[in-house]
Amino acid sequence: MKIISSIQNSYIKDLLKLQDKSRERKKKGLFLVEGQREISLVLKGNYEIDSILFVAEVFSKEKAILLNIPTSKYIEITKEVYQKLAYRDSTEGVIAVVKTKEFKLDNIEFNTPTPLILVLEGIEKPGNLGAMLRTADAAKLDAVFIANPKTDMFNPNIIRSSVGCLFTNQIAVGSSEDVSNFLKNKNIHIYSATLQNSNEYHKNDYTKPTAIAVGTEATGLTQIWRDVATQNINIPMQGEIDSMNVSVAAAILTFEAKRQREFKI
Template sequence: MPYPLIQSAQNPKIKRLYQLHKSHARKQEGLILIEGKKEISLALQAGIQLESLFFYPRYTPESWIESLPLDKQKVRIFEVSEEAMQKIAYRPESGVVATAPPPVRRLDDLQLPSNPLLIVVEAIEKPGNLGAILRTADAASVDALIVCDPQTDLFNPNVIRSSLGCIFTVPTICAPSETVIAWLKKRGVCIYTAALNASIPYHTADFTRPSALVFGTEATGLSDTWLQAADQNIIIPMSGYIDSLNVSNACAIITFEAKRQRGFKR
C-alpha cells in the first residue's frame, strides 16, 4: 500500500526524530529511537509497541514493512527521501527508523529460575560497552542484565544499535547498587566481583550455583559498596603489560566460563 512521502529533511516530523537522538528530548517525549531492520524486528518480538516508522525504500522495501506484525491503524508509517533518512539515521543504509515508548522494567518483575546466572554492571559510561555486554548476555542466554547507577541512558540509540537490538531480548533492569545487593542476597545469589585485588582466578570460581557476575568501569573498577558485599572477588590473569581488559571483553570471558561450567545449558 502507498504510504505518505516525506521529501524534505526540514519536515517537522524529521526534525522531531533528529531531536530524539538527544537524551533530554527522549525523556520529554517519552520515546526511544530504534534504527535498523534487525533491531526493529527484535523490539516487535519483545512486545514493544511502535509509535511511528520511517523507511527509505532503496534500502528497506515496502514488502518488508508489510511483513511486520504491526497494527497499521495505530502505527504511523512514512516513506522518506534519501535526504530525510540521512538526517534521522546514524547509518542511512539501515533504511528504517522507528519510535516507541520505552519498556518499563522493575527489579521485582524479574522471573528467575532456581539457578540463575545474572550479569551486573555498575556505572557503565560508554554506550558501546553496554551494547557489547548486552550482546554477550543474549548470546549466553543469561537470565538478566542489571545496570546499577548508569552513566548512560539505557535506551540511548547507540546502545540499541551496538547491542544489535539485544536490549529488547535480554531482561534489563536499572536499580541502585544497594537495592540490587539486598535483592541478590535475599534470593541466595552468590556475588562474584571482577577486581584486581584479593581475587582468585575466574576459572577456579564455582559458577554452577546461583551467580551474579559483577563488573565496574575500566577507569575506577567497582565501588567499595560492591567489593564489600562480594562473596568472592575474581580476576582474569594477565600475562602482558596491562592489568585489565575492556569491561565488555572481561564480561564475555567470565560469562562464557560460567556457561561452560554449566554445560552451556540455556
C-alpha cells in the first residue's frame, strides 16, 4: 500500500489545488470529500472513487476496508499531510478523491406522477446552497434544480454545509430558461417565491406536480420565474424586516408542500 508522508509530494500539491480552485476541479474532473459519513453517501450516490487517503492511527485499515473500495485505491498518509488537506476542524482521518458528475437536465427521472421539486436560482453563498440541499434530502424531494449557478457544485463549502446531501439528491444544473422550459414541458406547476403579484404561500395547492422556486436574498428571482409561475407566493413577514434567509424560506415552503401531501388537502 502506498504511503505519503510529505506535504511537498506532487500528488498532495495537486489535491490542495482541488480544494482551493474551481477551475482545477473542472480541469481534472475530481474533488475531495472528507469524513466517513460523507464518503458513504458518495458511494450511495454512485460516484466513482479515484482514491482514499487515510491516517492509520485515526482511521484504521480495517475501517477503511469496510467502505468496500478496492484496496488498490488506498493511500496511507501522515497526520501532517491530512491536516494540510482537511477542510473541516473535526478529524476523522479519511479523505476521498472523487470523480465529478455532470448534472444534466436530460438525466432527471421522476418515479411519481406528482413530483415535488426545489428550484434554486442564482444562489451565491455555498453555505445557503448546501443548507437547501440538506432540506431537500430531509423532505425527500424528487429533484433539485440549480438555475443560473454562481458556484460549482463541488465547492468544499457546499459539501460541508450539505453534510453530504449533494450526493443524496437528484440534481440538475442549467440556465433559468432551460430549467423553466423543462418544467413547463413536464406540465409541472411552478410557484415562485416573490413579493410581486403574490399570495400567501399556504393558500396554494402543492399536491399536484410542483416546483417551488427561490432566488437570492438581495435581488430575488429574475423576471423569468415571475412570468412562468402558476402563482407567485410569499411568506408574510410580521416583524420589522421584509425578508428572511433564503435557506429558511425554502425549508418553510418545502415542508408546507410536504404537509399538504401528507394530509391531502
